[in-house]
Amino acid sequence: MSIATGRAASPLSARSAKKPNVFSRMAAHRTDYLYVLPALIVMMVVIAYPIYYTIELSFYRTPPNLQLRDKVWAGFDNYTAVLSSSVFHEVTLNTVIWTVASTFFSFVLGLGAALSLHREFIGRGLFRALLMIPYVVSAVAASYVWKWLYHSDFGVIGALAVQLGFTSEPINFLDNRQTVLSSLIVVNIWREFSFAMVMMMAGLQTVPEQLLRAAQVDGATPWNRFWHVTFPHLKGVSMVTVLLLMVANFNSIIIPFIMTGGGPADASHIWITHIYQLAFGRQQWGAAAAYAVILFIVMMALGYFYVKALTRGDEARQE
Amino acid sequence: MTTTATYERPRVRKPIDWWRWAGRGFITFIMLFATLPMLWMILTSVKTQFAAMQYPPQWWPAEPTLNSYIKLLNPNDQIGQDFLRYFGNSFYVSFLTTVLGVVVAVPAAYAFSRFRFPGRTFLFFSVLVRNMFPAVVFLVPLFILMRWLGLVNTHGSLVLTYLTFGLPLSIWLLKGFYDNIPIQLEQAARIDGATRFQAFLLIVMPLSSPGIIATSIFSFIGAWNEYIYAYTFLSRDDQMTLPVGIQRFFTEFATDWPGLMAATFLMSVPVVVMFLVLQKYFVQALTEGAVKH
Amino acid sequence: MxxxxxxxxxxxxxxxxxxxxxxxxxxxxxxxxxxxxxxxxxxxxxxxxxxxxxxxxxxxxxxxxxxxxxxxxxxxxxxxxxxxxxxxxxxxxxxxxxxxxxxxxxxxxxxxxxxxxxxxxxxxxxxxxxxxxxxxxxxxxxxxxxxxxxxxxxxxxxxxxxxxxxxxxxxxxxxxxxxxxxxxxxxxxxxxxxxxxxxxxxxxxxxxxxxxxxxxxxxxxxxxxxNTFVASFIGSPAMSLVPLEVVQRGDQAVLTNEAGWELPLSAMNTRKALKATTNKVVLGARHSTIKLHKSETVGAVPARVYTVEPTGDITFVQAFVGEAVVIVSLDPTVIVRPDEDVWLEFDQERMHLFDGETTMALSAA
Known part of the structure; x- marks a missing residue:
């Protein structure tokens, strides 16, 4: 059904060649930038500058008092020092265990809770609210509460274990190289599984009811319905949730920082706490910055997926 | 003559709905997991020190007392004075962060939603990417920056830092809200005689108030709970916010677990109440963007 | 105002x-x-x-x-x-x-x-x-x-x-x-x-x-x-458009298609058809200006019935002329069946001719 009227052809071809360049377009939209400007300034000052600074610090030896004029060029020394240090491997392994285990169990518990709460029943709202409180209260509060629960002499968990006959005397959860990391992971899961739950509950609402009915009529068992209908619909949300959890876990510091300070003997150090200790504990600014830059690169890789997952469909919307 | 048709009625025994029972079992387990630690915190906080330090533990406080709370909330007591000051500091910092966050995020989110200016996508992503980086990466340079700005040991350093935590999420959330407000409403307003700014102020702003509430809760809770920057930037006792201040109780009164639990409880009350009252917005904010309909 | x-x-x-x-x-x-x-x-x-x-x-x-x-x-x-x-x-x-x-x-x-x-x-x-x-x-x-x-x-x-x-x-x-x-x-x-x-x-x-x-x-x-766009957009059902070729026979123009039939045009339509930039023209006709014959008729072109849609007081018939679909309205008393062969007669006074290349309407003047 193509159509061309007589007068149309010439102006179209004559004008279409002219494409406005970026600068004239920016000039045409200049007032639009005013709206974003305050946000940009804040972000620039507190983000762009620090990123630049971290990179710079990582190539220098800076005195403990952080007097920048006394810093000395060190090349890649800080990086080689970090990568060859004896704790690097243990801390990295801890970080991986911490991140993966926290993410995995939080997600699984959250998904389970979401599925159990998906059916309408009296008190569902109350259940959801109660489950979310650990996520809302600060990690500091969680750390103190769990530190008390884990207490080596008067901790309720140790006492329970004895009463139920699991052990003969209370376990010293936090002061034991074998148990400390898993104990901290439990706290972390306690705090954030309900985030996964809320996300998955929202995701479950997008599963078309008709499809589930159709599957039921077609003779699918509950498991089949979950696996073939529900789960594929949750893929997108699951991805975002897992990514967000990973990022949060990778970046979390408070729980190990307050509960154990990385101890005993570095057994619960993860990258973040280790960097903090290098910087503010031992004043090894250069090494800490080098660590941060490495972490940065890892995060950029994760960030690529994060932004991609988060902005699905956004660009489809047009004027 | 009538014939009675005989139909077969298959005998079916209703099977036990295992899935349902599994769900119930699971929910019971997870409820216990989530609530028991909180319950123990409260139970400990109403025990005397002596009652708290027993083995095997007193499962239920024999002689419950509100002493810990009274001490913390008594402005004439040294501990109470400190605690209330930390509480006030936390509130001041969180409130300021929230208000400034809204003021900065609203126009930015509106622009990202409505305008198509060159570099929009890049700027938007660079704002989002902020959330990818751990606090620690920024600690040292920010510390230097704050020292240079003369903001170390001021609440300004915290507000400025917390703003940037909140901004990416606030902008992202609010943009979602603005995306959902039909542009025709603004067009109608402009035809009805409003300027672009009036259309925004009189029509769009009131409609986006759920979004503003949601982002405000987030900024507030985030600022209220923040620990590591406050710990690093503040060393003056009278400036400290609650999460940091509480630690002082812990070290000075190392054995006062009921006191610490009571302080932890009081610290959690504002955010939990806020969450319970505005739960709907909180959940919406949390899931917005991740779940596209 | x-x-x-x-x-x-x-x-x-x-x-x-x-x-x-x-x-x-x-x-x-x-x-x-x-x-x-x-x-x-x-x-x-x-x-x-x-x-x-x-x-x-x-x-x-x-x-x-x-x-x-x-x-x-x-x-x-x-x-x-x-x-x-x-x-x-x-x-x-x-x-x-x-x-x-x-x-x-x-x-x-x-x-x-x-x-x-x-x-x-x-x-x-x-x-x-x-x-x-x-x-x-x-x-x-x-x-x-x-x-x-x-x-x-x-x-x-x-x-x-x-x-x-x-x-x-x-x-x-x-x-x-x-x-x-x-x-x-x-x-x-x-x-x-x-x-x-x-x-x-x-x-x-x-x-x-x-x-x-x-x-x-x-x-x-x-x-x-x-043009053909306006013709097909305005009116419901739309005007039927049949792409055909024009051939000159003496001072009269006739329309033909691959099937080989010929439709002689009136003097005015001949003038229009010969104005086309090439020998391709599009015949346009509204449903009410087409007559359906159940047997071969002089001046009518063969078609095959595709669907019959009774609406109550009028029955619409869709029929294929070559590759093109033509819609005809009928009195409901006339019975036609899908796949039946019919002959369509176009009203020379009320038919439209469009240039097959430019799609613009052809005028006699």
Whole structure:
């Protein structure tokens, strides 16, 4: 059904060649930038500058008092020092265990809770609210509460274990190289599984009811319905949730920082706490910055997926 | 003559709905997991020190007392004075962060939603990417920056830092809200005689108030709970916010677990109440963007 | 009220032309419908008149002012939107009052005008309700009211009926027409529904792909479409278009297709057909101008019945002439069956011929 009227052809071809360049377009939209400007300034000052600074610090030896004029060029020394240090491997392994285990169990518990709460029943709202409180209260509060629960002499968990006959005397959860990391992971899961739950509950609402009915009529068992209908619909949300959890876990510091300070003997150090200790504990600014830059690169890789997952469909919307 | 048709009625025994029972079992387990630690915190906080330090533990406080709370909330007591000051500091910092966050995020989110200016996508992503980086990466340079700005040991350093935590999420959330407000409403307003700014102020702003509430809760809770920057930037006792201040109780009164639990409880009350009252917005904010309909 | 003149207006996004050099004049008190398929540029044109989009080139005149550089609020126009765009947080009363408040009218004058408009549109009982408590038809009325209350120079309407159900749409169509007659208002009305345009408008502007195709009274557009696009877009069912070849036999032209049959043309149609730039022409005919024969007839072309759709008082038959589908209307007493062979006779006086290359209508003159 193509159509061309007589007068149309010439102006179209004559004008279409002219494409406005970026600068004239920016000039045409200049007032639009005013709206974003305050946000940009804040972000620039507190983000762009620090990123630049971290990179710079990582190539220098800076005195403990952080007097920048006394810093000395060190090349890649800080990086080689970090990568060859004896704790690097243990801390990295801890970080991986911490991140993966926290993410995995939080997600699984959250998904389970979401599925159990998906059916309408009296008190569902109350259940959801109660489950979310650990996520809302600060990690500091969680750390103190769990530190008390884990207490080596008067901790309720140790006492329970004895009463139920699991052990003969209370376990010293936090002061034991074998148990400390898993104990901290439990706290972390306690705090954030309900985030996964809320996300998955929202995701479950997008599963078309008709499809589930159709599957039921077609003779699918509950498991089949979950696996073939529900789960594929949750893929997108699951991805975002897992990514967000990973990022949060990778970046979390408070729980190990307050509960154990990385101890005993570095057994619960993860990258973040280790960097903090290098910087503010031992004043090894250069090494800490080098660590941060490495972490940065890892995060950029994760960030690529994060932004991609988060902005699905956004660009489809047009004027 | 009538014939009675005989139909077969298959005998079916209703099977036990295992899935349902599994769900119930699971929910019971997870409820216990989530609530028991909180319950123990409260139970400990109403025990005397002596009652708290027993083995095997007193499962239920024999002689419950509100002493810990009274001490913390008594402005004439040294501990109470400190605690209330930390509480006030936390509130001041969180409130300021929230208000400034809204003021900065609203126009930015509106622009990202409505305008198509060159570099929009890049700027938007660079704002989002902020959330990818751990606090620690920024600690040292920010510390230097704050020292240079003369903001170390001021609440300004915290507000400025917390703003940037909140901004990416606030902008992202609010943009979602603005995306959902039909542009025709603004067009109608402009035809009805409003300027672009009036259309925004009189029509769009009131409609986006759920979004503003949601982002405000987030900024507030985030600022209220923040620990590591406050710990690093503040060393003056009278400036400290609650999460940091509480630690002082812990070290000075190392054995006062009921006191610490009571302080932890009081610290959690504002955010939990806020969450319970505005739960709907909180959940919406949390899931917005991740779940596209 | 005022006249509206579009002078060679252009809206482009980079190399993409949403509105391509459109010029037309809407006279004072005239009801003009912009019609075309989605994406044809009609809504963009309306938004340009409203000032909601920056224009790439050209000028717009409302009354005696060039409004090209004015803000929407300064153009003295009112607009009704497809989704009504009622302010959801305001009551009906406040929705109606908003344009007056923006013009800083005194409170009692606002009240008086709002009540007057509400009375005209029969929405007085709804004044204290909020938009979401109203039915679609009621919302539509409120939207009209908000446009009416200000007594603007021009009304712009963007598919105002397309969100209503079929029955309500017919009813509102009459009401808008009354509204136009009573107020003697200048109205520019965008619709994708050619029936709305034909029934309501004084003039219709048919657009496609950013170009203005034809601007004339509905009757003229219906009777003399300028090209195959307009021919196929206006009228329901659409005009049947059959691509054929023209061959000259002496001083008479005949139309043929691959099947080998020949359709001799009248003297006037011969003159038209021979004006075509190539030997390709398109024969256009409306269903009522085609006669169906059940046996071979001189001057009729063979066809095969595809579907038969009885609608009650008329039966529509779709038949294939070669590859092209031709729609014929029949008296329901005539019985035809799918796959039956039939012969179609085209009314030489009322048939249309289009150039097969340019798609433009061929004229005898």
């Amino acid at each position: 005022a006249q509206v003149v579009l002078q060679d207006i252009v809206k482009s996004y980079g190399s993409l032309y949403a509105v391509n050099h459109v010029s037309l004049t809407v006279d004072d008190g005239e009801f003009v419908a912009l019609v075309g398929p989605s994406g044809c540029g009609k809504t963009t044109t309306l938004n340009l008149v409203a000032g909601l989009l920056p224009m790439t080139d050209g000028d717009i005149v409302i009354g005696d002012r060039i409004v090209t550089d004015l803000d929407p609020k300064d153009r003295d126009i009112a607009m009704v939107f497809q989704n009504y765009a009622l302010y959801p947080n305001k009551t009906v009363y406040k929705n109606l009052a908003f344009p007056l408040q923006m013009r800083k009218l005194p409170k009692d004058e606002i009240d008086q005008k709002v009540r007057a408009a509400a009375k005209v549109l029969d929405i007085v009982p709804l004044l204290e309700r909020r938009p979401r408590e109203l039915s679609g038809g009621q919302q539509q009325r409120v939207a009209l009211g908000r446009a009416l209350v200000r007594d603007p120079r021009v009304f712009l309407m963007d598919e105002p009926l397309s969100n209503l159900d079929a029955k309500l749409r017919v009813q509102m169509r009459t009401e808008i027409k009354r509204f136009h007659q009573d107020l003697n208002a200048t109205i520019i009305y965008v619709t994708h529904d050619q029936l709305e345009a034909v029934t309501m408008a004084d003039k219709m502007a048919v657009m496609n792909k950013g170009f203005l195709q034809q601007y004339d009274t509905p009757k003229n557009v219906f009777d003399n479409p300028v």
